[in-house]
Amino acid sequence: MKGIRTYGILLLVLVSADIHSQEFYFGNDLSYVNQMEDCGAVYKENNLPGDVYRIFADHGTNLVSVRLWIDPSWWQAPLVQPQDVKPYYNDLDDVKETIRRSKEEGMQVMLGVHYSDFWADPGRQLIPKRWLEAAWDHEALKDSVYHYTYRLLAGLNDEGLMPEIIKVGNETNAGILMHIPEDNGYNISETVSESWARHALLFNAAIRAIRDISTVSEIKPAIAVHFGGKLNTHGWLFRNLISNGVTDFDIMGISYYYAWHEGSISELETTIRSLRQAHPEYEAMVIETGYPWSTENFDQLGNIITNPDPGYLPVSPGKQLEYLIDYTRAVRKGGGKGVIFWEPAWVSTPCRTPWGTGSSHDHVVFFDPVNTNFMENGGGMWMQSPYYEDLETWKITFKADMSGVDVSQGVYITGTFSGDPWKLIPMTDEGEGIYSYYTYLPPGSTGGFYFLNGSGWHMKENIPTGCRLYQDSCREYSLTRDAGVYPVVWNGCSQVGDPFPGSKPVSGFEVYPNPFHHIVSLIIPVPSECVEIQVLNLHGSQIIKKAFSCLPAKIE
Structure with missing residues (x-):
């Protein structure tokens, strides 16, 4: 018996330690999935029906996020849904199904408890109807939060469904449980x-319940607190939270969507790093993000993410993937713990939300809008580990100007830069x-490459002798800076490692604003020299070429 007791204690310690030592969370929010399947969605991969949870697990998802509303029945039930569709979702029974299916596929779970019957966000934190009588009695409301949270997690634990992370509230910038809803439940x-x-009293009640149930559960959930908003607000938000006595949590969670919060990926990296430096006792995660692969709306319900990052144009599945990889690399380099993509499976179906029939995310999801087939060339591949094996590597982009060339069989590149040369x-x-x-x-990498206008080796471009710099047979690249973009004309003789042959490298080059539309200021520390400025558009094509003898200068 003594040996058995010792083994049990070691098991509990190992499970708890594993949760907090997870290297990085590649997460996806699948809160809509069960409803979408009931509404007729058949998720496919390679045009074959498949288990949607397995599809995400197979592509690297190790964390599923799911939201929980306390009692959504009173506002969801009046929505007219297709036959055989349940009257409401994101209640406890629905969440249990999500947790069960996620764990069966080997993924961990983050349960986001909104402490509301409806969406909670920075401008709306509606008190659940069942707690309205206690709304003005802070002590009574605190007790309701504690007992609800404890019973919720005790029940999940009894069924083997304890989540690995509990998120207390959702985008609680202004506070939690602070608004009385109108009768329809949507407005304040x-x-x-x-x-x-008051808010701290309620946060701490939920946190204490999680810690208390952890004393008897095998899985010890980490606790996340979540804010949304512009990147430069998160430092103050967490300082305010902590200074008001909410300290016993594990993860600082933020939302960052370019479409709503602007900023940039580099600023995101700075924000994550700053949060970790200011509060090293906590992890930092992006708990919500999303990015489109199309500007088209494929059903009658309006899209909600419509503003793409100008550095990742044109909007396409490939650019969605590129954006998410750069985004995630920035979070990791900043010391972040994970990224969660919001609703990558909210496909269009005949089901209704409060805002209409269909999906506001059909241009964002990882499945095509015609066959609900997983798009191998889109953002659904962002979790693949090779993109993150070496964060010290630099990004290099090859561009081929194929104007006037037959590209009916596609355009290809080959070279020494891939794992399969x-x-x-x-x-x-x-x-x-x-x-x-x-x-x-890796910085300083050199090698060879060339383009083809088809998938056959005989369709290789005819590279002029003057630019066969790699082993006298093909083009040469030399990676001398991060995020280098090197445009090359098909069958032309541009130097890939230096897009402006003959130019002198200049340090301290400043452009403001960037990107620019009409007028730009260029500050270049090269006194008493003639400087030639070449401006490229986002496709790498030259649009301006002008010489200056006096700097700084402006180009219009």
Whole structure:
């Protein structure tokens, strides 16, 4: 008996330690999936029906996020749904199904408890109807939060469904459980309190319940707190939370969507690093993000993510993937713990939301809108480990200007840069005759490459002798800076490692604003020299070429 007791204690310690030592979370929010399947969606891969949870697990997802509403029945039930579709979802029974199916596929779970019957967000934190009588009694409301949270997790634990992470609230910038809903549940009738002393009381009640159940559960859930908003607000938000006495949590979670919060991927990296440096006792994660692969709306319900990052144009499945890889690399380099993509499976179906029939995410999901087939060339591949094996690598982008060339059989690149040297790799059509391919290589890498206008070796470009710099047979690349974009004309003789042959490297080069539309200021520390400026558009095509003898200067 003594040996058995010792083994049990060791098992508990190992499970708990494993949760907090997870290297990085590649997460996807699958809160809509069960409903979409009931509404008729058949998820496919390689045009064959498959288990959607397995599809995500097979492509590298190790964390599934799911939201929980306390009692959504009273506002969901009146929505007219197709026959045989349940009247409401994201209640406890639905969440249990998501947790069970996720764990069966080997994925961990983050349970986001909204502490609301409806969506909670920075502008709306509706108190559940069942707790309205306690809305003005802070102590009574605190007790309701504690007992609800404890019973919820005790029940999940009894069924072997304890999540690995519990998120207390959702985008709680202004507070939690602070608004009285109107009768229809969607809008705010009255604000109970904006006091952070009150909010802290409620946060700590939920946190204490999680810690208390952890004393008897095998899985010890990590606790996340979640804010949304512009990147420069998160430092203050977490300082405010902590200064008001909410300290016993594990993860600082943020939402960052370019479409709503602007900023940039480099600023995201800085934000994550700053949060970790200011609060090293906590992990930092992006708990919500999303990015489109199309600007088209494929059903009658309006799209909600419509503004793409100008550095990742044109909008396409390939650019969605590129954006998410760069995004995730930035979070990891900043010291972040994970990234969660919001609703990559909310496909269009005949089912209704409060805003209409269909999906507001059909241009964002990882499945095509016609066959619900997983898109191998899109953002669903962002979790693949090779993209993150070496964060010290630099990004290099090859672009081929195929204007006037027959590209009916596709455009390909091959070279020494891939793990399988000289493999033919299809390039992405960016429009206007430009095709691109990007990868990540160690700084200073050199090698050879060339383009093909088809998948046969006989379709190789005819490279002029003057630019056969690699072993006298093909083009040469030399990676001398991060995020280098090197445009090359098909059958032309541009130097890939230096897009402007004959130019002198200049340090301290500044452009403001960047990107620019009409007027730009260029500050170049090269006194008493003539400087030639060449401006390329986002496709790599030259649009301006002008010499200056006096700097700084402006180009219009």
